Amino acid sequence: MGSKGESNRQLIVNAADQLFYRRGYHQTSFRDISDATGIPRGNFYYYFKTKDDILNAVVESRVQDYGEMLQACEQESSDPRKRLLCFSNMLSNFEDNIVLNGCPIGTLCSELAKDEADLKEVSRAVFTLMRNWLTEQFTALNCADADDKAMDMMARMQGVTVMASAFGDRKFIHRSLAELQAWINSQTLS
Amino acid sequence: MGSKGESNRQLIVNAADQLFYRRGYHQTSFRDISDATGIPRGNFYYYFKTKDDILNAVVESRVQDYGEMLQACEQESSDPRKRLLCFSNMLSNFEDNIVLNGCPIGTLCSELAKDEADLKEVSRAVFTLMRNWLTEQFTALNCADADDKAMDMMARMQGVTVMASAFGDRKFIHRSLAELQAWINSQTLS
């Protein structure tokens, strides 16, 4: 794979990533991706066999991106609580997008849960990444049920994004984030 | 409108309701609804002008159905806390469907938030119904910020459905419901 080809492939993945988020997977057509990149439709099949393959590449790309974000949270502090706070700040960092389109991961999972099992499984990858990372942090806080806490925290954040986007409510994000962060700070380090 | 026509119309709405939930709005075709009802595709346009009109009818139907469920919760008790517990029991009553397809309302809102503003607005109707009803209950409990509590409770439940469907996790529903109900019982009646 030469540098030109790799670059075009990445252009497609990046555009698809954005479009899958803003319009949904099924509502995004090859024409949309073509318009966004300037790359002709038929050309996509040089890089990907099917649309599902593009989805796979987008999820891989997201795993990479969110993995880097988690590493950034780790490097910010060795205190697990501070790391959790860093993670929770996603809600305010991306609030403009959340109000419009919800969570990119959550809405993709919700959409593809209604499809065949393999697509559902693929879409879950980023959630799994986050869940494992959060479990590590709660474990470092000596929480007995660290994985439960991880699920609780993700559920809280997902609930906020669903309601905030349904009602276009920015203030709800702010209030909920404050309460979430109070909860994080209340987690024991025994 | 005669009884035969009203009945066929209702058949279409009921089938569309189920299909919009199990497959999503955009992924449900007239062919799907035709297959489910036995009513020919072209016939739909006698009852509805567009697919969006079917969506409108489905949302109206859901507002009706969930309105009746709220009334049932009211009739079960005059204690607002018991009414809230009744509402929260939706999570266990529908857990089989939730694990497979998430919340019918939440996933529809998430899907249509990515569409034009008018569809997004329509899909929000059931959420608004619930929000107002929950606010009434928290007001009856003398909560200062009753609407905030209503949003918090809905966000909690939505978060549970998103995570439960993403991971196919029934146990998470049970544990979260127990914690939600403890929270409900802790709400002050000063």
Next chain:
DNA sequence: GTCTATATGTAGATAGAC
């Protein structure tokens, strides 16, 4: 009111020139 046939557009995917 009910149904068939069909119009019109666009989806994902392919073939083959360059």
Next chain:
DNA sequence: GTCTATCTACATATAGAC
């Protein structure tokens, strides 16, 4: 590797016979 032209299927929607 890149691009155009095109295939096949199916989407919503319409026309018009019965």
